[in-house]
Amino acid sequence: MELPIIFALLVMSFNGALLAELKGRRVFLWAMICLFLPVAIILLLCLPSLRRCSSCGEKVKRASKACHRCGLALANTDQRTQRPARNRPFHNS
Numbered sequence: 001m002e003l004p005i006i007f008a009l010l011v012m013s014f015n016g017a018l019l020a021e022l023k024g025r026r027v028f029l030w031a032m033i034c035l036f037l038p039v040a041i042i043l044l045l046c047l048p049s050l051r052r053c054s055s056c057g058e059k060v061k062r063a064s065k066a067c068h069r070c071g072l073a074l075a076n077t078d079q080r081t082q083r084p085a086r087n088r089p090f091h092n093s
Ligand SMILES: [Zn+2]
Pocket: 053, 054, 055, 056, 057, 058, 067, 068, 069, 070, 071, 072
């Protein structure tokens, strides 16, 4: 195998690991998958982002409102869905 091909596969592996980290997936597993099967990064792009439940540690979808294992209501920490501070109502009285 030629050197540029090996370099391209390593870059794809790194990109897969980075994307897996951003999506809360298994970093090493996706780095290996993208190293040997670079088109798998398309599958990774389509998978939903995950986060850990603060109560039981189960991985749940980032958009979920409650943990499917323990039923804990999950706060939405996604910055894109929060309202800007200037639109919040005041409580002066
Ligand atoms: Zn839970």
